[in-house]
Amino acid sequence: MSDLNIAVNVKLEPDFSEGNVSYNADGTLNRAETKSILGPHSAVASNAAFYSKVLYGARVAVTTMGPPIADIALQQAQLLSDADELHLYSDRMFAGADTLATAEVLKTGISKVDGKTDIVFSGHRASDGETGQTGPQTAWKLGFTFLGNVIDYYVDMQSRIVRAKRLISLQGFYDVVEEVEAPLPVFIAIDPSYKASFNTVSQRLAFEKYQKEAKGRAQNYKQYLKVFNAQQLGVDPKLVGLPGSPTIVYKVEKIPKAKASRKAEVVEGSSREQLAKVATKIFEVLGGLVIK
Amino acid sequence: MMESYEVAIIGGGSAGLAALKQLSNLGKQAILIEAGKQVGTKNISGGILYSKKPRNGRVHNVEDVYPEFLQDAPIERKITQYMLHSTSRNKVFTLNLTAAHEYQANFGYSVLLNRLTAWFAKQAGESAEKQGGGIVSGVHVKSLSWPGEKTVIETDELDPFEAKAVIAADGVNSEVAAMTGARTKFTPEQLYQGVKVIVKLPEEIIEERFGVGTDEGAAHLFAGDVTLNHIGGGFAYTNRDTLSVGAVYHYDSLMTRPTEPSTLVNALLKNPMVAEFVKDEVAVKMEINKDLPKEEQLRVRFATSKLIKTWNELRDAWYSPSGRKRLVEAGKFKTEAEIKSRIDYVQNELTSKYSTRFVTDYVELEYGAKLVPDGKRCAMKKPFHKNVLFIGDAAGRGVFIGPRIEGLNVGIDDAVRAANAVARAIDRNNFGPQYMGEYYSQMIEDSPYTRDMREIDKDYLKIFLDAAKDVPKDIIGQRYGMLFRLMSSGTLRGLAVGFANILGYDKLLPLVESEDTYVQVPVELAEKMGRSMTAMYEPTLPTVAQRVARLKYDDDRASHIKVLNPNSEFMKKMVVLCPTNCYSIEGGEVILQHEACIECGTCAKETEWHHPRGEKGIVYQYG
Numbered sequence: 018m019s020d021l022n023i024a025v026n027v028k029l030e031p032d033f034s035e036g037n038v039s040y041n042a043d044g045t046l047n048r049a050e051t052k053s054i055l056g057p058h059s060a061v062a063s064n065a066a067f068y069s070k071v072l073y074g075a076r077v078a079v080t081t082m083g084p085p086i087a088d089i090a091l092q093q094a095q096l097l098s099d100a101d102e103l104h105l106y107s108d109r110m111f112a113g114a115d116t117l118a119t120a121e122v123l124k125t126g127i128s129k130v131d132g133k134t135d136i137v138f139s140g141h142r143a144s145d146g147e148t149g150q151t152g153p154q155t156a157w158k159l160g161f162t163f164l165g166n167v168i169d170y171y172v173d174m175q176s177r178i179v180r181a182k183r184l185i186s187l188q189g190f191y192d193v194v195e196e197v198e199a200p201l202p203v204f205i206a207i208d209p210s211y212k213a214s215f216n217t218v219s220q221r222l223a224f225e226k227y228q229k230e231a232k233g234r235a236q237n238y239k240q241y242l243k244v245f246n247a248q249q250l251g252v253d254p255k256l257v258g259l260p261g262s263p264t265i266v267y268k269v270e271k272i273p274k275a276k277a278s279r280k281a282e283v284v285e286g287s288s289r290e291q292l293a294k295v296a297t298k299i300f301e302v303l304g305g306l307v308i309k
Numbered sequence: 310m311m312e313s314y315e316v317a318i319i320g321g322g323s324a325g326l327a328a329l330k331q332l333s334n335l336g337k338q339a340i341l342i343e344a345g346k347q348v349g350t351k352n353i354s355g356g357i358l359y360s361k362k363p364r365n366g367r368v369h370n371v372e373d374v375y376p377e378f379l380q381d382a383p384i385e386r387k388i389t390q391y392m393l394h395s396t397s398r399n400k401v402f403t404l405n406l407t408a409a410h411e412y413q414a415n416f417g418y419s420v421l422l423n424r425l426t427a428w429f430a431k432q433a434g435e436s437a438e439k440q441g442g443g444i445v446s447g448v449h450v451k452s453l454s455w456p457g458e459k460t461v462i463e464t465d466e467l468d469p470f471e472a473k474a475v476i477a478a479d480g481v482n483s484e485v486a487a488m489t490g491a492r493t494k495f496t497p498e499q500l501y502q503g504v505k506v507i508v509k510l511p512e513e514i515i516e517e518r519f520g521v522g523t524d525e526g527a528a529h530l531f532a533g534d535v536t537l538n539h540i541g542g543g544f545a546y547t548n549r550d551t552l553s554v555g556a557v558y559h560y561d562s563l564m565t566r567p568t569e570p571s572t573l574v575n576a577l578l579k580n581p582m583v584a585e586f587v588k589d590e591v592a593v594k595m596e597i598n599k600d601l602p603k604e605e606q607l608r609v610r611f612a613t614s615k616l617i618k619t620w621n622e623l624r625d626a627w628y629s630p631s632g633r634k635r636l637v638e639a640g641k642f643k644t645e646a647e648i649k650s651r652i653d654y655v656q657n658e659l660t661s662k663y664s665t666r667f668v669t670d671y672v673e674l675e676y677g678a679k680l681v682p683d684g685k686r687c688a689m690k691k692p693f694h695k696n697v698l699f700i701g702d703a704a705g706r707g708v709f710i711g712p713r714i715e716g717l718n719v720g721i722d723d724a725v726r727a728a729n730a731v732a733r734a735i736d737r738n739n740f741g742p743q744y745m746g747e748y749y750s751q752m753i754e755d756s757p758y759t760r761d762m763r764e765i766d767k768d769y770l771k772i773f774l775d776a777a778k779d780v781p782k783d784i785i786g787q788r789y790g791m792l793f794r795l796m797s798s799g800t801l802r803g804l805a806v807g808f809a810n811i812l813g814y815d816k817l818l819p820l821v822e823s824e825d826t827y828v829q830v831p832v833e834l835a836e837k838m839g840r841s842m843t844a845m846y847e848p849t850l851p852t853v854a855q856r857v858a859r860l861k862y863d864d865d866r867a868s869h870i871k872v873l874n875p876n877s878e879f880m881k882k883m884v885v886l887c888p889t890n891c892y893s894i895e896g897g898e899v900i901l902q903h904e905a906c907i908e909c910g911t912c913a914k915e916t917e918w919h920h921p922r923g924e925k926g927i928v929y930q931y932g
């Protein structure tokens with residue numbers, strides 16, 4: 018048994034990259050024609066879990082709630098995190114869940130993971146319309162300390178304390194990095210800018226070793242996969258799916274783009290004359306302003 | 310406390326990895342540091358990888374180091390045809406040099422270094438792990454020092470660590486050589502500039518076009534007017550489902566009359582024979598009507614991209630036995646015929662709904678370049694410094710004689726010799742220059758490749774002369790005179806070669822490696838004896854900017870190259886000779902924009918030149 022047990026909540030999301038995404042004539046996403054993949058924020062959370070695998074030999078479980086095909090998100094997350102265990106919570110009963118009902122399923126799932134979970138990682142938010150609340154709500158339901166926007170962390174294995182750096186954006190002002198400490202267990206929502214760093218040769222060698230292991234495991238990911246329906250999970254039907262969702266999204270509207278208030282003139286090309294034209298324009302507009 | 314290792318290998322190209330594998334095979338711990346994020350992303354070759362069996366002495370071949378090589382490695386095709394074409398305008402005269410290609414060879418496979426190097430890394434890495442070592446990629450070594458007996462290695466990314474022995478396998482632009490002062494930077498006279506493009510071509514089209522069987526391939530070399538009067542030549546090699554088309558020219562020849570590397574490849578691609586080699590059916594997107602609503606424009610753009618991607622994927626699979634089988638076995642199609650009708654359907658959709666056109670052209674996937682050390686002129690005499698042993702391109706080693714282009718196999722052979730020397734030092738715990746360096750140096754002296762870098766091999770020459778027996782003697786004779794007439798005669802050849810070798814390579818080379826050999830003689834041959842060729846289309850040649858746009862980089866804001874003298878003649882020539890146009894002139898001074906740099910080393914001689922930090926810079930997909 019490992020000294021550190023980690024769970025990662027991930028999500029299957031549409032692949033928005035060109036050549037893979039498809040839109041309907043009205044501009045909405047054509048879900049049937051668009052491939053789904055592990056969401057980018059979930060990928061970052063998986064990377065964060067892998068960091069603990071390399072440094073502390075942590076045991077990693079990846080969990081997700083979704084349709085049966087969401088197992089590919091688990092496979093991709095296993096490739097990134099070298100997970101020892103994969104959980105898929107899949108049941109028609111879960112359909113229509115909002116963030117709170119999702120958190121209920123994820124919370125219950127964590128209790129099914131082998132060993133007592135010390136850290137849960139989740140992405141910052143999903144890319145296909147989610148509000149970033151699932152994480153905090155799951156943490157609250159689990160009774161874990163919640164740490165959001167984490168860009169770096171390490172675990173003092175002796176004292177079982179997590180030290181983390183949080184990136185806080187003071188909108189309109191500047192960004193600050195806050196350093197916090199919390200005893201295990203914790204729930205960490207990882208910031209998209211997180212990047213693990215491995216600073217010694219031996220850490221890099223361990224990294225290579227686990228990464229190779231991850232490749233092998235992900236190829237046979239079904240061996241690590243456990244699928245739970247509502248009954249197997251033992252969730253309260255009142256707390257999941259539509260019945261457990263206090264919020265309902267009844268309409269999604271496109272926000273009309275504001276009319277540009279500036280007038281722009283496009284000067285094509287890079288010849289001397291064209292550049293001179295741009296310079297003259299700038300000078301006209303800025304008038305007496307001196308640019309240093 | 311500083312981490313300590315027995316051996317550190319710097320550079321994970323074909324040479325460095327072979328050293329790691331050999332050391333691990335011998336049960337020794339070694340780590341290998343590679344700058345690229347993934348091993349194989351920085352390496353580029355022509356390339357044909359040979360396995361040789363010299364009559365005198367023995368070399369260590371790729372399959373000796375990696376026993377699974379022939380069964381398992383991602384090799385492209387076994388080269389069974391080797392042709393040399395002399396070109397002039399639309400005329401081509403062909404010599405069959407397959408016998409020269411097979412000379413003292415077990416085999417020669419076409420390879421793409423990205424995937425092959427990754428395979429080497431997997432094999433070597435697994436063996437090394439068992440000995441407590443392994444591969445550390447994405448790390449750039451920036452300095453070596455010797456506070457005590459061990460070498461302290463500093464990198465841009467990791468905490469410093471130490472090693473008892475170091476193997477420098479960091480390529481032609483070796484920073485280890487510069488750091489240690491083991492050798493000076495190579496001069497243009499000692500180098501070639503190699504440039505190449507990867508062209509996409511479906512598997513069975515290659516087989517039909519080149520007249521080769523499954524797994525077999527062809528190599529075509531070019532001299533004459535395609536060289537644009539430079540000393541060197543072009544090549545086109547068949548891979549499994551791509552072609553490698555490129556050119557290797559003497560760097561000093563390029564310095565004399567600078568020509569853009571991209572122009573040199575274009576000259577080759579425009580040759581009617583090569584144009585016909587590379588041609589394929591290509592989907593061309595229609596310009597999207599800008600008057601349509603934004604959403605509709607996006608929908609059309611994405612739908613076209615998606616359909617073209619499908620069309621390409623299905624077509625590639627359709628022209629490949631394994632591809633067809635894979636699609637049917639995966640249950641995506643019931644029969645192979647269904648694949649074809651799906652392709653036709655997609656093509657029809659594209660034409661009718663999205664106004665996509667299908668034309669004859671060629672598809673370029675990757676553009677790349679690198680310097681190549683001419684072993685004859687720059688192989689290190691004593692390839693070591695203290696406890697650092699140099700191998701492969703870093704040691705300036707390679708056999709390049711006429712159509713004989715061998716760097717990969719030479720580097721692998723060096724690697725085994727270096728690994729053996731290091732293993733012996735570990736057993737005695739003696740890494741001193743006398744015990745390890747000198748011993749390695751002697752092993753390199755004993756290598757048949759070293760002999761090939763110094764002397765003419767008369768048997769190899771004979772094969773040449775036999776292949777050229779129908780060439781009118783006046784074309785050759787009037788230029789090379791006495792010596793060559795002597796060599797054409799069986800009995801006198803031994804004498805002539807002996808005489809030539811006494812004269813020495815340095816005196817002989819300027820005579821043989823001349824514009825006469827690479828340009829005038831081939832042009833005359835083609836004009837007098839060549840057959841006419843016509844291309845059915847004109848290839849659309851990308852600009853340098855378009856070629857660069859297709860490359861993958863991990864951008865580094867800090868430049869890894871510093872211009873020392875922006876007014877020097879050398880730097881002014883870089884404006885033309887940099888393969889990706891990183892240099893330009895502003896206000897009479899040469900300035901560098903490093904972002905598009907592909908780390909070829911062409912500008913290294915008069916710049917402060919480093920490889921980019923770990924993970925940064927060019928990421929070759931084919932190599």
Ligand SMILES: Cc1cc2nc3c(=O)[nH]c(=O)nc-3n(C[C@H](O)[C@H](O)[C@H](O)COP(=O)(O)OP(=O)(O)OC[C@H]3O[C@@H](n4cnc5c(N)ncnc54)[C@H](O)[C@@H]3O)c2cc1C
Nearest residue numbers: 320322323324344354355356357450480503701702716717
């Ligand atoms: C166009 C062209 C055609 C060729 N054709 C052929 C052919 O047909 N047959 C043949 O046998 N040979 C051919 N060659 C030559 C052959 O490709 C080379 O000899 C061979 O690839 C050299 O291998 P190497 O391992 O010595 O160096 P490289 O492959 O250059 O490897 C050096 C490695 O070291 C790494 N590195 C460098 N500095 C550092 C640092 N400071 N820290 C960490 N890592 C570092 C680099 O990232 C790189 O991966 C050709 C070459 C070219 C350019």
Ligand code: SF4
Nearest residue numbers: 887906907909910912
């Ligand atoms: S900047 Fe120098 S090293 Fe980089 S591609 Fe240009 S010539 Fe080559």
